[in-house]
Structure formats: C-alpha cells, structure tokens
Amino acid sequence: MKQIFKLIWNNKSRNAILILELLGTFLLVFGLYSICTMFYMNFKEPIGFTYDDVWMIDASSPEDKQIDQKILKTLPEYKEIEKATMMEGNTPFMFRYWRQIPRYKDVKKPVITFDAEDDFRDIMSLNVVEGRWYGSEDNASKLRPAVINQAFQKDFFKGENPIGKELELTERDNVIIVGVIDNFKYGGELTFTEPQLFIRTLYREPLDLPYDVRQRPSVWDNNMQGTAGDPIFIKLKKGIGKEFEQQLVTSITQEFPGTNVIVKSLPEMRESNMGTRLIPTAVLLVIVVFLVINIFIGLFGVLWYNISTRSAEIGLRRAIGANTLEIYKQFITEMLMVGLLGMIPGLLIAIQFPLLNAFDLDGQVYYVAMALAFATVSVLIVVCAYLPSRQAALVDPAIALRQE
Amino acid sequence: MIELSNVEKVYQTKEIETLALNQINLKIEKGEFASIMGPSGCGKSTLLNVMGLLDMPSTGSVRIQGEKVTNRKETKLAEFRNQNLGFIFQSFHLVNDLTVYDNVEMPLLYRKGISSKERKERIMSVLEKVGLSARVHHYPSQLSGGQKQRVAIARAIIGSPEIILADEPTGNLDSRMGHEIMDLLMELNKEGTTIVMVTHDEALAQKTNRIIRLFDGSLVN
Numbered sequence: 001m002k003q004i005f006k007l008i009w010n011n012k013s014r015n016a017i018l019i020l021e022l023l024g025t026f027l028l029v030f031g032l033y034s035i036c037t038m039f040y041m042n043f044k045e046p047i048g049f050t051y052d053d054v055w056m057i058d059a060s061s062p063e064d065k066q067i068d069q070k071i072l073k074t075l076p077e078y079k080e081i082e083k084a085t086m087m088e089g090n091t092p093f094m095f096r097y098w099r100q101i102p103r104y105k106d107v108k109k110p111v112i113t114f115d116a117e118d119d120f121r122d123i124m125s126l127n128v129v130e131g132r133w134y135g136s137e138d139n140a141s142k143l144r145p146a147v148i149n150q151a152f153q154k155d156f157f158k159g160e161n162p163i164g165k166e167l168e169l170t171e172r173d174n175v176i177i178v179g180v181i182d183n184f185k186y187g188g189e190l191t192f193t194e195p196q197l198f199i200r201t202l203y204r205e206p207l208d209l210p211y212d213v214r215q216r217p218s219v220w221d222n223n224m225q226g227t228a229g230d231p232i233f234i235k236l237k238k239g240i241g242k243e244f245e246q247q248l249v250t251s252i253t254q255e256f257p258g259t260n261v262i263v264k265s266l267p268e269m270r271e272s273n274m275g276t277r278l279i280p281t282a283v284l285l286v287i288v289v290f291l292v293i294n295i296f297i298g299l300f301g302v303l304w305y306n307i308s309t310r311s312a313e314i315g316l317r318r319a320i321g322a323n324t325l326e327i328y329k330q331f332i333t334e335m336l337m338v339g340l341l342g343m344i345p346g347l348l349i350a351i352q353f354p355l356l357n358a359f360d361l362d363g364q365v366y367y368v369a370m371a372l373a374f375a376t377v378s379v380l381i382v383v384c385a386y387l388p389s390r391q392a393a394l395v396d397p398a399i400a401l402r403q404e
Numbered sequence: 405m406i407e408l409s410n411v412e413k414v415y416q417t418k419e420i421e422t423l424a425l426n427q428i429n430l431k432i433e434k435g436e437f438a439s440i441m442g443p444s445g446c447g448k449s450t451l452l453n454v455m456g457l458l459d460m461p462s463t464g465s466v467r468i469q470g471e472k473v474t475n476r477k478e479t480k481l482a483e484f485r486n487q488n489l490g491f492i493f494q495s496f497h498l499v500n501d502l503t504v505y506d507n508v509e510m511p512l513l514y515r516k517g518i519s520s521k522e523r524k525e526r527i528m529s530v531l532e533k534v535g536l537s538a539r540v541h542h543y544p545s546q547l548s549g550g551q552k553q554r555v556a557i558a559r560a561i562i563g564s565p566e567i568i569l570a571d572e573p574t575g576n577l578d579s580r581m582g583h584e585i586m587d588l589l590m591e592l593n594k595e596g597t598t599i600v601m602v603t604h605d606e607a608l609a610q611k612t613n614r615i616i617r618l619f620d621g622s623l624v625n
Contacts, residue, residue, distance in 0.1 A: 003506055003513065010501040316497045319458055320559070321486025321514035323479040398459040401493060402449070 004330060008337045015338050018302050022342025025295050026377050028288045030350050033369035033376075035281050038361055039190045048149075048183035049124040051092065051266035053082075053240070057232040058262045059252065067259055068230050069203050071252055075234060078251075080244050084234045085123050086203045088115040091231050092124075092186040093269035095276070102167040102175075102197060104156045111152055112186075112194050115201035121147075123235045124184065131163040131179030134200040138178065145200045146175040149183050152195035167197075175199055188273045192361070203230075233266075296384050299335065303388030307331075307395075314392050315400025324393040331389035332382060339381040343374060405567065405598050406432040406455055411464035413450055413621075424450040425461070426621040432600055434566070437593040439609040440602045442618035448602045449571055451618065455600060456489055456569045457481050469566070486514050490560030490597075494572035496552040498544040504531070504555050505540045511563045530558040534588060550581035557588055561597070568592065570601040574608060586611060 008015065061067040068086060075084035089098040090112055099110040120126075121133040130153075134145035143166065153162050162177045169175055175197075183193050236244070245263050252261045307314070314327055322330075350370045354363035413425035424447045432438050432455075440448045453459035454466060457473055466474050473484060490511075498507050508527050512518055518526075531537045534554040544552055553573060560568055570589065574582030586608050593599050601612065609615050617624040 003502065003509070006506060007499075007501050312495075312497055313499050316491075316493075316499075317510070317514075318482065319456065319485060319491045320511040321482050321563075323482035325479070326482075326514060398450075398453045401458070401497065 001333070004333050005337060008334055008341070012341070015302070015341070018298055018338055019342040021291075021295055021298055022339055022377060022381075023346050025288075025291050025380075026343045026346035026373055027349060028284070028291055029376050030346065030369050030373040032281070032284050032288050033372045034353070034361070034365055035284065037365045037368045037372070038192065039277075039281070041362065041365060042185075042192045043189045045185070045193060046183065047185045047189050048181070049092075049126055049185075051124070051270060053236045053238070054123060054266045055234050055236065055245070056091070056264050056266060056269065057234065057248075057252075058264070059232070059256075059259055061256065061259045063258060064256075067256060068232060070256065071259075071261075072203060072232050074252075074255060075232070078248070080237055080240045080248075082235045082237045083119050083123050084232060085117045085119040086201075086230050086232050087117065087120055088201065088230045089113055090186055092233075092266060093188055093273040095187070095273075100169055100197065102156075102169050104165065104167050107156045109155065109195070112196045114184075114186075114196065114198045116198050117201055117203060120198070120233070121181075123233050126181045126184055128179050129182050130161075131177070133181075134178050134198075138200060141176060143174050143176040145178045147179040147181055147198040148177055149181050149193070149196040151183070151193045152197060153180050155195050169199075188270055188277065190274065190277050292380060295380065299381060299384035300388065303331065303335065303385055304391075306334075307388055307392045310392075311395050311400040314395045315397040318395070318397035319401060327395070328389045328393040331392050332385045335381050335385040335389075336378065339377060343377055347374070405434040405436070405469060406430075406600070407467040408454070408461075409465050409467075411454060411461040411466065413447070413454060413459065414462040424621050425454065428464070428623060430616065430623065432598060434598055435593070435596055436614060437590065437599045437612040438601070438614045438616055439612040440600065440616045440618060441604070441606070441609050442624075446618045447621040448618055450621075452569050452571050452600065452602050456491060457485055482514070486511060486563060488565050488567060490563065490565040490568040492553070492556050492560050492568060492570035492573045494575035496544070496549075496556045496576070498552055498555055498559075500544050503541050503543055504536060504547070507544070507555055508558045508562055510559060515563060526562055527558075530562050533561070534558045548581075549577050550584060553577060553581070553585050554588070557585070557592075561592065565597070567598045567600070570599065572602050572604065574603070574605060582608065 012019075057071065059067050059071050064070070072084060072086050075081055090096045098113055100113040101108060101110050114120075118133070118135045121128070126133070128147070129150065131147075133147055138145040146167065148156075148162060156162070156167075157165070162180060165177050166174050167177065181198075184196055185191050185193065245265075249261050249263055253259055317327060317330075347370060350366065350373070352358070353361075354366040357363075408428050408430045411425055411428040411430075412423065415422040415424055428451065440451060442448050450459065454461050457466070457468075460474060465472055468484075468488065473481065476484065499510070505527055508530060509523060512523050512526070528537065528540075531540060534557050536551060536554050536558065539547065539551065544555070547555065553576075556573075568589070573589065574585050577585060582605070589599055589601065590611065599612075601608075603609050
C-alpha cells in the first residue's frame with residue numbers, strides 16, 4: 001500500500017485532472033444524494049392529512065372582494081358537498097410559505113401559519129394528538145384559539161405541555177393554544193416538517209367575539225386581499241365524480257356573474273406539485289450522469305495509458321513474483337487511491353453542510369449523502385478500473401520485459 | 405539444478421510458425437556460472453525466459469531443483485519465481501517513480517511473513533553488498549547505468565534465490581562498468597548462487613564456468 005501510495009503521489013501532476021474530475025463528480029453526486037435523501041426522509045414521514053375527496057375552489061372577481069365568502073355561504077346547498085371551508089395563507093400543494101414569528105418565552109422564530117376555520121380539521125382529516133381542535137366552545141375565549149403541530153411543540157415548548165399557553169404574535173395579538181396535531185405537510189410528501197400554527201378564523205358568521213376572527217397581518221391585507229379570493233376547500237360525499245366539477249363551476253358562475261372560478265382536485269394538485277419539485281432533481285441527475293460518463297471515459301483512458309506505458313513494470317512485477325490477481329489488485333488500488341485524493345477534499349467540503357446547518361436540513365441527510373456519494377464514486381472507480389486492470393493482469397511478462 | 409528435456413518453443417501467428425527453441429536438452433548444475441551465447445535472434449532470451457518460467461515451452465519439460473515446474477498453475481509459478489529465482493535485465497527495469505530502497509524491496513512485497521523490520525535489514529544489507537548504501541533514497545534517474553544495474557542486482561538477490569538469470573546484464577554499460585558488474589556476479593556465484601547469463605561479450609563469457617552456444621534455436625556444441 002505504501003508503495004502504491006508513493007507511485008500515485010509521485011505522479012500527482014499527471015493525475016491532477018482526473019483528481020479534479022473526481023472531486024467535481026463527488027460533489028455533484030453528493031448534491032444529488034442530498035436531495036434524494038431529503039426527499040426520501042420526507043417521504044417516509046406521513047403527510048398528516050387526507051386529500052382524496054377534497055377539491056379547491058379558487059374564485060376571483062374584479063368587482064367583488066368578498067366573492068370567496070359569498071360563494072362559501074352557498075356551498076351547503078349542494079348535496080354532493082359534505083363540508084366546505086376557507087383558509088388563508090398556505091394553500092395545500094402550492095408553493096406558498098407564509099410565516100409569522102410568534103414568541104414564547106425566549107423562543108422566537110418564523111413558523112408556517114394558517115388562518116383556518118373550524119371545519120378545516122374535518123375536511124383535511126388532521127390528527128389531533130393533544131388537546132383539541134378549536135371550535136364553537138372557544139367563542140367565550142378571551143384570546144384567539146390556535147393549534148400547533150408537534151414540530152412547533154418541540155421547538156417552542158421542549159417537553160412542556162403547550163395546552164393553555166399563550167403565544168405572542170404581535171404586540172397587540174396573543175393566541176392561546178388549545179391543541180396539537182401531529183403534522184400537516186401541506187406542500188406534499190416531499191417537503192419536510194416545519195413548525196406550524198393554525199389560528200381560528202371565521203369567515204361566515206360575524207360573531208361578536210372578544211377577539212377579532214379576521215385579524216390578519218397588515219402586509220397580507222394590503223398586498224394579497226383584493227381581486228383574488230382565499231381558497232375554498234370542499235369535501236365531497238363518497239362516490240362523487242369528476243362530472244360534478246363542471247356542474248359546480250357553471251352553477252357558481254350563473255349565481256355570481258363575472259366571477260372567474262377554477263376548481264381543482266387536491267390529488268391533481270399533488271401530482272403537479274410533485275412533478276415541479278422533482279424537475280430540478282431530474283436536471284441534476286442528467287448533469288451527474290453526463291459527468292459520470294465523462295469520468296468513466298477519463299478513468300478508462302488514464303488506465304489504458306498507464307498500462308501501455310507501464311507494461312515493462314508489469315512484466316517485472318510478474319517476473320519477481322506477482323501473480324495476475326496481485327497485478328489486478330494493484331491497479332484497482334491505485335485508481336481507488338486516485339479517487340481518494342479527489343474524494344477527501346470533497347468530503348471536507350461536504351462536511352461543512354451539516355456543520356453550518358446549510359439549507360436548514362437535518363444533518364443526517366448530509367451524512368447519508370456523503371456515505372452514498374463515497375460508495376458510488378468508489379464503485380464507479382472499481383467498475384472503470386476493472387477492464388484495464390484485467391488487461392494489465394494478462395500482460396505476458398516475457399513480452400513486456402523486452403520493452404525498453 | 406535446472407534441467408531442460410526436449411524443450412521446444414514455437415511462436416505461432418496466423419501466417420507463420422517460428423521455432424524459437426529446438427529440442428533443447430540442458431542441465432545447469434548447482435553453483436554453476438553458465439553463459440549463453442549466440443547471434444541475435446537465435447533464441448538466447450527465449451531459453452532464459454523458459455528457465456525463468458516467464459515463458460512455457462511448447463513441448464518438453466523443465467525441472468528446477470528436481471521439481472517439474474512446467475504445467476504448474478500461474479499463481480504457483482509466480483510464487484516459485486519469487487522464492488527461487490532472481491532476474492537481472494539489460495535495461496535494468498527499475499521503476500522510475502520509486503526510490504532505490506523501494507525498487508529493491510519489490511520482491512519482498514510478494515512474499516508473506518516478512519516483518520517490516522526484517523525487510524529493512526535485508527534491504528540495507530544487500531544495498532551495502534552492491535555498494536549503494538549511500539543511495540538509498542535516490543531515484544533511478546539520479547543514478548548512473550552501473551549504479552542502476554547494481555540496484556537491479558540488489559533486487560535480484562534480496563529474496564536470497566538460489567538461481568540468478570541475467571539477460572545481458574552488461575549490455576547497456578561501458579566496459580569498466582561491465583566488468584564491475586561481472587565481478588559482482590562472480591562474487592555472488594562464489595557464495596553459492598547458480599547463475600545463467602546471456603551475453604554477447606566473449607571476454608565476459610570466458611570468465612564463466614561454461615559457455616552454452618545457440619544457433620537458430622538449437623544447442624551447438
């Protein structure tokens with residue numbers, strides 16, 4: 001091994017391009033595996049809600065800013081609809097990341113926030129693990145009731161029971177936590193769990209409550225409220241098919257002329273979301289495959305060249321006692337060492353990602369990706385080195401030793 | 405020590421068949437210093453390669469130290485070469501990217517059961533024997549032709565083989581260097597090593613115990 005390392009080290013300038021190529025490939029493969037590992041780990045975590053019979057109605061009118069609420073009020077008339085609700089903030093399967101920054105004691109950080117009605121839990125089948133979802137029993141509450149997810153509980157309460165605790169949203173707005181759900185991966189299976197906060201919002205009945213049920217952040221009000229309404233979600237009764245979609249659109253536009261209505265099923269939205277999330281990964285995959293092919297050709301070329309220039313050395317090694325297996329092993333080991341010279345700097349770069357908590361990802365994602373990238377590049381080297389090394393092992397010592 | 409019986413070596417291509425060795429019957433005794441002479445292309449190196457198990461005869465058999473070595477498996481042949489044979493070549497065949505020390509160490513890398521301490525002692529001992537103990541960390545490019553051949557001799561004897569096969573060991577050296585190398589080989593022979601040397605130099609051949617002459621692949625005597 002020592003001698004092989006010396007051989008590689010003394011030829012480092014000749015192998016420099018190959019080492020750089022391997023470093024680049026390692027980093028790209030690491031990047032690809034980081035994304036894949038992140039997706040896999042996210043995918044393993046339950047999505048936390050059901051969407052099979054849920055549709056979204058997106059209505060807008062240039063003349064009526066309240067069109068969404070008006071439509072919502074008409075929806076109980078449809079026998080096909082089991083329940084309907086409206087929400088604000090982060091729409092399932094769409095790329096929205098509306099966050100507020102609540103504070104509890106010393107912990108203050110951005111969390112994904114939903115302004116959701118009482119029926120939202122039933123429509124999405126959210127799983128309450130502690131306390132309860134908010135509802136009419138909170139009408140007498142002095143503070144806006146809110147529900148958090150377990151990630152929120154972990155980050156803000158660290159083992160403390162969150163039920164009944166107050167959170168400061170703004171200086172004039174506190175909420176009280178009434179329950180904890182396990183999770184609501186509204187961005188789809190491939191997204192990771194973030195701390196989430198659901199705040200009770202009522203769109204339909206202007207109840208005289210001690211708290212403002214439509215209290216929204218001013219930025220949201222100024223920028224978002226207007227022609228586009230908030231999305232409405234409907235849960236359909238069992239057995240209702242796609243034909244109801246057109247019927248619903250026609251019915252709404254007849255009742256509210258001039259309204260633009262789009263109805264989408266959540267499974268369709270999920271599929272589209274999944275595709276959009278996977279496109280960058282697919283692009284990276286193509287780049288990595290291209291580079292891997294380049295490396296394959298590069299390794300092949302370098303090895304063939306090595307063997308042609310070192311056949312006398314191979315002949316000598318055979319003469320002094322090396323068998324074919326030992327020659328074969330030597331060339332594979334040499335290439336693996338060249339690979340190591342490329343991968344060690346790669347590992348040093350890669351280790352910075354978990355150390356610096358890059359992209360807010362779990363460190364495990366990076367460690368798994370590092371191990372996989374290391375194994376992949378090593379396997380690639382062995383595969384590339386196999387044929388040329390075999391060729392070296394088959395060198396006839398008597399012929400090779402005749403070469404000067 | 406080395407016994408060749410009815411050895412023939414035929415090189416075959418699609419078009420032609422070349423008889424490189426023809427019915428060679430030869431015995432090299434233990435402790436002998438034999439030289440092989442003959443015109444270029446007469447089969448001297450082929451004969452040496454057959455004796456060194458680097459090439460197998462097309463017909464006939466080779467016995468070394470009483471053991472029939474033809475038809476052995478490749479791994480066994482490699483092991484046998486490592487244990488019993490030392491090779492010296494006209495063009496030295498040193499690995500340019502390795503130091504003198506590393507070049508000499510090479511045969512021991514293919515031998516099991518030698519500690520690094522013992523390896524070091526053996527390397528230093530043979531380098532002293534060939535007069536290169538001051539050049540341990542030099543690379544071949546920093547050595548003269550004679551010094552390179554001394555390194556090659558050190559490498560050939562590091563494993564204490566009973567037989568050394570030398571293919572024109574002085575062919576690339578000037579006369580003075582050639583005689584120095586010859587003296588070194590004769591010293592090794594005096595210590596009991598059997599040596600078979602291919603040479604074109606009649607004067608050097610005369611210094612050996614026996615001259616084997618080849619012509620067109622056949623022994624001439």
